[in-house]
Amino acid sequence: MLRRRTRLAFAIWVGLYVALAVLPLAFAFISLDPGRGFWINFSVALGFVGLALFGLQFVIAARSAFIVHPVGMDVVLGHHRQMAYVATLFVFAHPIILFVFDPRFLGLLDVFTSPLRAKFAVLSWAALLVLIVLSVLRQRLRVTYAAWQVSHAILALLVVTSALAHVVLVGYYVREWWEQALWIAYSVAFIAVGVWVRIVKPLQRRRRRWSVENVEHGTRDTTTVTIRLEDPRSYGGHGFRFEPGQFTWLQARRSAFAMNYHPFSFASSAERPDTVRFTIKAHDHFSRDVLDLRPGESIYLDGPFGAFVLPDAPSLVLIAAGVGVTPLVSMLETLADRGDTRPVQLWFGNRDEDSIPCHDEIAALVPRLNLEVTHVLSRPSGAWTGERGHVDAEYVRARVPSVPPGTVFCLCGPDAMMDDLEHALASAGVAGDAIRSERFAMV
Secondary structure, eight states: OOOOHHHHHHHHHHHHHHHHHHHHHHHHHHOOOOGGOHHHHHHHHHHHHHHHHHHHHHHHHHHOOHHHHOHHHHHHHHHHHHHHHHHHHHHHHHHHHHHHHHHHHGGOOOOOOOOOHHHHHHHHHHHHHHHHHHHHSTTTTTHHHHHHHHHHHHHHHHHHHHHHHHHHHHHHHSHHHHHHHHHHHHHHHHHHHHHHHIHHEEEEESSSSSSEEEEEETTTTTEEEHHHHHHHEOOTTTTTOOOOOEEEEEEESTTTTOOOOOOOOSSOOOSSTTTEEEEEEOOHHHHHHHOOOOTTTTEEEEEOOOSOOOOOOEEEEEEEGGGGGHHHHHHHHHHTTTTTOOOEEEEESSSGGOTTTHHHHHHGHHHHHHEEEEEESSSSSSOOOSSSSOOSSHHHHHHGGSSSSTEEEEEEEHHHHHHHHHHHHHHTTTTTGEEEEEOOOOO
C-alpha cells in the first residue's frame, strides 16, 4: 500500500524509468530506413527497448536507497520481476519477427558459419533462456538460493553485454555520433552500477563491521541473533539508523565481497540501533547455518531498506502470522523505548503454543505499553484457553467494528494471508491509506 507522501515519488520514479527505457527507441527512429520495411524496423525497435529494459534491471536490483525508500522493496521487486517478463518478450520478439518476415535471417542461427554479431545474439538469447528457467524453476530444480544469486548475476551480465556487442557489431542503427554517445552512456551507467554493487558497497560493508553478540534458540524452528556494531563512527557522524519495521540484508561467514546475502527484518528497537536483533526461521542455507553462529563472529549488514515503517496514527492494529511478527516487534520495542502509550492491538496467528516467535519479548512489552495481545492458534494443546482458529478474513471482519476510528492496520505474514486480509479490511470499510503492508519473496 502506498502512502500519500510516497505517491509523488512513485510517479516520478515510474516516469524516469519509462523515459530511460524508450530513449534508445527515439534515437533509433531517426535512423530508420523505410526501405527495410515496417516489420524489420519494428523488430529492431522491440530489440532496442528490450535491451534498455534489461539494462535498467541492474539499476533496480542494485538496492539503492534512492530507488527503494520512496516506494518500498515490495514494489521494487515486483516491478523487477514484471519488467523481466516484458523485456524477455521484446527481446525474443525481435528475432522471431525477423525470421517470419524474412526467412533468410534463419541462417544466422548457425553459430559455426554466422558472423560474430549473430554469435553474440545467440549467446544473449541462450543465457536469457537459462536465466528464466533457473528463476522460475529454482525450487523444483533444487538450486540453492546462494547458487541462484550467483548464477542470476552472471547470466544477467552475460545477457546484456552480449546484446550490446550485437548492437554495436550490427552497426546499422548506431552509425550516427549521437546514437553511439547514447549507447556509450548506457554502457558506462551499467558498468557504474556494477562497480557500485560489487566494489563500493562491499568496501563500505567491510568497514562497517558488525559482530555476533548473542544467539538464542527460541521456538523449534526459530533462532534470535543479536549483533553489535563494532565502530559506530563507521557510519559517519549520524551513526547507524533504521526505522522500526524495516529490514536489511545479512552476510555471515563470508567476505564482504561475497554475492550471497539474505533479507531479514529488524526485531529490536530503533532507539538502540547499534545493537540490533533478528528472529530468523530455519529456511535454506543461511537460516540454518545461523544456528551455528558464535559470539564474536563477524557479520555484514546492507541496509536498512523498506517503506513498511511505524505509522503516525492515534491507534494501531498489528496483524501477523509466524515469523512475520518480527517487524511488528520492532515497532512495539520502539514505542516502548519512546514511552509512547497510544493504544495498540496485536492479532497474532500461529500453529501451537511452542511455535510462537518472540513470545517472551512480546509478553515483556505488555506492561510497558497500552498493548492488547491476542494469540490465535490453529492446533493448540488441550490446555490452551485462548482463541483457536486462524487470523483470516472472517476473523478480521468480525473484529474491525470494535476498532477505534483512525486506526492504522499493519500486516505482515504469508502473501496469501495478506491478500485475504487486505481485501477483508477494504470490504469492511477501512480506507486504503489505513492498511500498511510490504512483502517480498527472496527465498
